[in-house]
Amino acid sequence: MKDFLNESTIQLGVCYYPEHWPEEMWEEDFRRIKDMGFLYVRMAEFAWSIFEPIEGTFEFDLFDRAIQLAKKYDLKVIIGTPTATPPAWLTDKYPEVLNVSREGVRYNHGSRRHYNYNSEIYRTFSKRIVLEMVEHYKSNSTVVGWQIDNEINCEMNVFYSNADHDSFRQWVKNKYQTLEGLNDAWGTVFWNQTYTDWKQIYLTRPTVTHSYNPHQLLDEKRFISDSAISFVQMQANIIRSITDKQWVTTNGMFGHLDNHRMTKEVLDFYAYDSYPNFNKVIEDKSMMPLHDRKWSMNLSTVRSFGGNFAIFEQQAGPGGWVNRLEQPTPRPGQLRLWTYQSIAHGADLVLYFRWRTATKGSEIYWHGINDYHNLPNRRITELKQTSEEIHKIGNTIFHSEYISDAAILTDYPNEWDGEEDNWYGHFIKESKEAWFKAFQYHHIPVDFVNITQEMSLETLAKYRILVYPHPAILTETTAHLLTRYVEQGGTIIFGARTGYKDLTGQTYMKAFPGYIKDLVGVTVEEYTLLNGWQENPDVNLLNKQFKTTGFNEVLQPEVENVEVMGTYLNAHYEGKPALTKRSVSTGTAYYYGSVFNYQTASILLEDMEATNYQHLFILTPDIELAVRKKDGVSIYLLLNYSYQSQHIQLKAEMENLLDNQTCSGSITLTGYDVLVLKEK
Template sequence: MTTDNTTPRRWLRRAGAPRLEFGADYNPEQWPREVWADDVRAMREAGVTVVSLAIFSWARIQPRPEVYDFAWLDEVMDLLHAGGISVDLATATASPPPWLTARHPEILPVDKFGNTVWPGGRQHWRPTSPVFRAHALRLVRALATRYGKHPALVAWHVNNELGCHNVYDYSEDAATAFRTWLRDRYVTLDGLNEAWGTDFWSQRYSDWDQIIPPRQAATHPNPTQNLDFKRFSSDALKDHLRAERDLLHELSPDVPVTTNFMVMGLMNTMNYPDWAAEVDFVSNDHYVLPGPQARDELSFSANLTGNIAGGKPWFLMEHSTSAVNWQPINVAKKPGELHRDSLTHVAHGADAVCFFQWRQSRAGAEKYHSAMVPHAGEDSALFRSVVSLGERLRDLADLAGSDRVPADVAILVDWESWWVSENDSHPTDRLRYRQEALDWYTALLDLGIRADVVPANGVWNHRVVIAPILHVVPAELAGRLREYVADGGHLITTYFSGIVDQNDQIWLGGYPGAFRDLLGIRIEEFAPLLDDETVELDNGTTGTLWTDRIEVTDPAVEILARYKTGDQAERPAITRREAGAGSAAYVSTRLGPDGVAAVLPGLLDAAGVTSELPPALRGRVELARRGDHRFLINRTSEPIDLGEDGILEPRGVVILRS
């Protein structure tokens, strides 16, 4: 993680006492003018303090190449300011207007099959297009010049969800930029050929111009080329972010700049820990995904966002009041979930709670997406819940600016391991990196143990570090983990970890490669499981997906569990080795949340880690700590008796001051 925790974070440009911000995306251009004043009135009633404005307004602001129309935006900015509502003003570059794509179709992305991605949705632009960049910066300059000193403006919002739909572009612009990126990384073709292993399948390059993005090929593309293209694609978007940010800093240096990340679910194409240092404060969009771990995934993502932000406060730019519109079946939130979801983000460091969107659209692709004001209007249970949340956030003003309290346990998340471990041509295509990490997080919640979800190349000074499927391990990271253990830390890692270096080349000598000596084990061959296969361990747990044929190479290794069934019967399944003042443990199969919860206490005992919750609350309540506040978050749909602290309502949150 490139974020420097010692660097002071900028926050919104505003006067007055600290507070938790509350608001939404606001799209007044979708509504007649007579609605605008009523919006501001209702915003004040709901306790709204900030809105994100003009996110998809390029076609309104610049209806023709040489024509700008700021009159409507001037009016809205002034109206919001008069109502005491701050503005996070977008640069509006997320969706090019029809005139731009008609005049310059060369800005449109190209997919891996060579097909043009046409207008009609959003984000129909190439991150590497110099034509798009010029038009986008021209718009940014016009907006910054006009509104940089407006009293309503508290932050700039670059683009919107950068890369959500256009991260991978295979156009000629991308090919040219990719070659430049590769020259910077490898300097010489010999360096690139060595890193990519191009003697395999006669791929050796003799000229830079021979290199193209990994477009559709007859069979599996070069794995390192694929990895570098993912790195490049994230960097290309980061470069666009920097270009807009630098211009905004030049024209309005006192206004902080952010962009909304998407730390949620399976969204991994942008390397957000690498982006964090590029913004004045981190912002994030999060939407609940259905499934048995839906609530835990929200907590996991909020936790990770807080650590991407370096433990400093961050801005929840978007989440939903109720149902979304883009899932196969879009279910409304249950009573209490709007508050619980919002306050879970606050518990993990959010100083702003905002939704998509203020008023539910009556037209367009997101007209069935919930909002603060639903189609039913203000006389609705949903709006009353929104008003109630606004009141609660006002009462928590003393939380603003406070840091998260570090836990004893860290779960490492590594974007490159996520990218590479799920590649094709691997022992199994069933492996799901983030699911394994989430299972460990759920297991810790089930035991009532707080954990931090931390970028692998960030700062971790925890008693226990859990590194699930830490597949890509450069020598520097391997050294950091060895030193961590030697100095008294306790490492837990899993199957398919320590396997390759930064070039996706195997650490030779037997698996788990970079961790082989630290763990005191050696594996000659992987043993993934078929879909209908399971294995029993002698500790009563069941494994799926993967097993390893472990050979113990150090007599000091303690075997914590053995396989009881399957081809690995009697072989070690879970091991632990003391090293220096610490220890390193290995779990060789997927145990799922219940299985992990069964083995974790034994793994944590060496570090002296126990739950901070009383036994009756463990598993039913998530504990989060921020500043001098303790958040007790009900993970169930039943009331919970907290004793002297009262009753925790179903799906409720109780916040206690120390």
């Protein structure tokens, strides 16, 4: 079986930058890379000045020699187009290619990602360098694929150059056709913002109140996403016009970018950069923190873009720039654990970042597999073991399907509108993470699904449970789809602030929760933002008492078969409904008038039928369970995220694919260890 990579088994590789190292080191490096069992080498994404040292002069000798050495050791090469970092000669001569802040301050050359997508000059130079590179390597059998740019919208995901303002003006003109249509969509009648000429239209600019038109801001994010996708599409078109023998992807997952659309319309597959040990994850002080398991949530999101994917940067050591500490040194076993974490969630190719830690530049602390001294270390030994295991089991798991009958729904309009709207936006993140924790710690595999106006019922019907935490923007089309989902037997859960906005971000003149009122069978009698001026009320859910946070909606049942499952306490709305449940045909719709946390999500899971595999396993909370299926055979990956041993029970005989031994009954999984099991 082959897939988008033209492989039949999971492969590993590494990022290697020949321009950073003396040429006399290259061959020994490639020999050792091969000895690690790696097949892929990724290079060149920041090497524009190597390929085009002066304007219009192209040189390929350095990378030709490096790629020839890679061929000698039967390695496959992925080349990055170098457009993430324009060279100094370009930005010096054509400063209009640089990005600009909202305040109109031009960012200078230096650092990275300092360009804008809409500069025609930059697009012209980008087209030319990509064309030259692809023409040069189109027939090189060692070069198997192209990474476009690097981490689209990383570091900076807003753009305000003159070219961006001009392009945005044309974008809204194409979208709305008339000024009347634009003024209506943006609600410009408020505060006398009405536009009377297209030349008056700009991206958001500084205002007296620092408050920007929310509907304009939502369109601004849509425009930024479209601009980024257009830039990627431009490069993909060039590559595909020259060769059909090399695949096309890009890497990342950053803001203001519709990765689902980009993957579907532009890429052969998606690539992600996985660093599970970021400090912001480690320092999580919430109840039942995810820590490095947060990356399972990220990887699940990546899987939603288009199925199986690649990892182009897998953490290989401690990390950080000279001016920011990001990641401590992974403990023994964690690099292996994180590799399996990526594979468990759908990675068919994993490349470690990087082969050797850089000795120069901003990332001298962003460690690779090898330290500066190039001497043996613990990380090398651990990843050599991991590589040997993957070679053994890779064909069994390769291109398998992640199995889940539960999903968390997401969408870009609410994500982008919620960035500015403090009356619901940050609740989305809180509740999404709370639900993911609940699924994780109850050993229920879960997907993320991006809901669109074009989505079919077939896409949702495979799931028994859907969670849509706070979709303030919810159209009649989506409400109809979700109603049909419930009617055919599904269970759906909504949270506060659902259904009161349209796609422009304007509010409906309808009783909350808008178009799903008839599905859930309730309206919102009263609501309040909980911001410290009043004590947060408690809520009694299924005879368990919890503190509410963020927002409260007092619910009013509108039909007879609405069951009140929870009520508020110690508030002027004490005793009134906070959680309701309604049967609709063969399905069920829940509505919770607050923000979810781990406790409330867990309580609701107990009231629903979710596949938790308790017939096969008794697992501790520190174990993640991922289930993959290929050719009708289920594979179970058990990942221990604790440094302590975990004692688990297997209720059926299974084959441990890592040692080909049969196991059942009591099993001890040591700290950060992994089991890959197949039912006998």
